[in-house]
Amino acid sequence: MGGTEERLSARERILQTAVRLFYEHGYHRVGIDRIIAESGVAKMSLYRHFPSKDKLVVASLERVNGEFWEWIDAETARAATPEAKLIAIFRAVGEAARSKECLGCAFQGAAADFPDNDHLNHQVAIAHKNQVLERFTKLAASAGFMKPKRLARQLLLLMDGAWASARMYGAKGPAAEVVAAAQTLIEASRPEAPQARGGVRRKATQK
Amino acid sequence: MGGTEERLSARERILQTAVRLFYEHGYHRVGIDRIIAESGVAKMSLYRHFPSKDKLVVASLERVNGEFWEWIDAETARAATPEAKLIAIFRAVGEAARSKECLGCAFQGAAADFPDNDHLNHQVAIAHKNQVLERFTKLAASAGFMKPKRLARQLLLLMDGAWASARMYGAKGPAAEVVAAAQTLIEASRPEAPQARGGVRRKATQK
Amino acid sequence: MGGTEERLSARERILQTAVRLFYEHGYHRVGIDRIIAESGVAKMSLYRHFPSKDKLVVASLERVNGEFWEWIDAETARAATPEAKLIAIFRAVGEAARSKECLGCAFQGAAADFPDNDHLNHQVAIAHKNQVLERFTKLAASAGFMKPKRLARQLLLLMDGAWASARMYGAKGPAAEVVAAAQTLIEASRPEAPQARGGVRRKATQK
Amino acid sequence: MGGTEERLSARERILQTAVRLFYEHGYHRVGIDRIIAESGVAKMSLYRHFPSKDKLVVASLERVNGEFWEWIDAETARAATPEAKLIAIFRAVGEAARSKECLGCAFQGAAADFPDNDHLNHQVAIAHKNQVLERFTKLAASAGFMKPKRLARQLLLLMDGAWASARMYGAKGPAAEVVAAAQTLIEASRPEAPQARGGVRRKATQK
DNA sequence: ACATACGGGACGCCCCGTTTAT
């Protein structure tokens, strides 16, 4: 932590500090001065790499997005089937949401801190969620599920609910149930044996 | 001057304006000056009724909480059974989340704007979610569902996911699927036909 | 200094502090924060009274200009004739320029700190000098001197030289000779018998 | 590349650029970066030749001082008598002060930009003025004038007034009268016709 | 010798929540 950190470039130190502080305290409560103080960097260095705070927020969100997908890929690497990958994702989410470090979803936080839908930071957050939806849809389709888009959207609701739970409750929140809930929703989308479950019938009446 | 708005007390005008502005723009971006300007009261009047902005935020959240439960009670009044009440809640949530006025959950926003878990505003937000959990649990128990607490927590994930979807996506988000997902989770908790739940089997195959 | 200063309005405290600091250290080296700190005023109070630093500089120069003319009027009040008033002015200038508090002419400093001739602060400084020229001209004309404008300009050169001397040398500079030089120039402009000089006679007319 | 400018050493290019920029825009408003940009050298080169900005300012002032005396010597070379040399100086000053390129006296500017009397740059400016005083005194003494020091100081007031006029007014200022005023002061110091000089007597009456 | 980056610091202008005077 000490020696290697000195080796990092100023840009990298700024970005890592910004990611951490923004995530822990929000985008409005973290000022430029605090970021430069905690990253040990001159103000001019920050503004050389990031022309404005908004640009730094965007870069921070993109960094978090990258780390998110690295994490998802790592968690799903050992799963053999698409369905297992979906379950692995939610197992990881459930665990992460109950960890002490977890403070919810950085993109939900960004969307909350920048409520204007047209704001770039808001758009970046939506783009992340769309990527999640795409991944869910692709896995659901690969698994041969019915209506993969529908399942993907249901699963996104669960995941965002888990992140919201993590933000508010911390370790003891309802996020503990996200795996079970995801399993239930996934099962209900399985093409096999839909005959006896009530869910299917009501579903039929919905459409 | 002299219209119906004059009928409202200064406190009421302040509170309604605060609720609206806080919800639409967030707690940090809305300042005292703007609230007094749009509510047409003097600054002194505001500080006589609410000793600080934080207290006003708390009062605002309590007001929203009250309106939330009035809304929930109204939406579930016509439902005959506890299960129907649960469905009615999610039908209402699904509709609300896709309405143009909906900007997500005010309590999620408060938790995001005041990330410190010990902050009073954060605690008020958690208290609201606990009330929702209690209502879900009571309804699930009344319906004779298995593990009502578990179902309640799963449903809260869905609901918070729907609110998060509303915040980020607006009308076209995945919140449209919240009713179907809720139905699926509710059905899966029904005591009837517990014989062949896939969750168990899949769980065995997962490991 | 303590009790009465507390009584002064914020605007007055700001202005007095600005006048003093600008005069002692220049307009660029004195920042808004320093003025705020030394005047014991909030930043917003300053920007309510003076929309920008430039406006504060202008107000400061106008204040100095007002004090300058009060000083000139007081110093010339007892002089009976226009010529005596001119002499009185230069006697006062000579004394002031050698006092410890004197750091030269605030308007010369402003013109030096804002070298762009089109800059408002530069124009304000020029306006002051024009007022001095007018006063000199009027007095010279009232005294019946030949070419009063020419004498006024010569006297302004002397005065500005004295201020420059005060700025650079302090008490021991050539400003000590400004009275004698002014007298010489004034005498040379006298219409009566320029060949024979009339120090004695003039003295008679002065009193 | 390869032009005549390349002939100049880096030190010379830096110094010439610094002299020009400092004179045109002041010492505070001209930064190191601008000097290196306009002189086409690397920052390291500048700091190799001038250890600090202050040292560069001093070198710049010394350069200006050298050019000043070259100019004075050239202007007075053709004058036959010391008195003619004095007049020649003021004729040159009067013309220079009304030229478009003239922005006043660089040393007055330095004294204004570094108001602290103990500051080296301020001292350098004073040293220049002392040299002028010495030259004036020497010429006045050579001309056989009475009280050459007194005349020298009076003439310095005029000269500094002319520079100040040049700074503030440009071509149309009172500097046009500096020759006439200098002549008047010089004549008043001539030993001829000392019988009834008002200056002496007047001086006695002053006290 | 050039160019780029860096660390540290000050500054200008602005906004906010809160209190006091009027």
Add this chain to the structure above:
DNA sequence: ATAAACGGGGCGTCCCGTATGT
């Protein structure tokens, strides 16, 4: 109720002097 005041914080800019790489 109007208005001013107050302390604190925030963003973006500028500058000086040093340290790199090349």
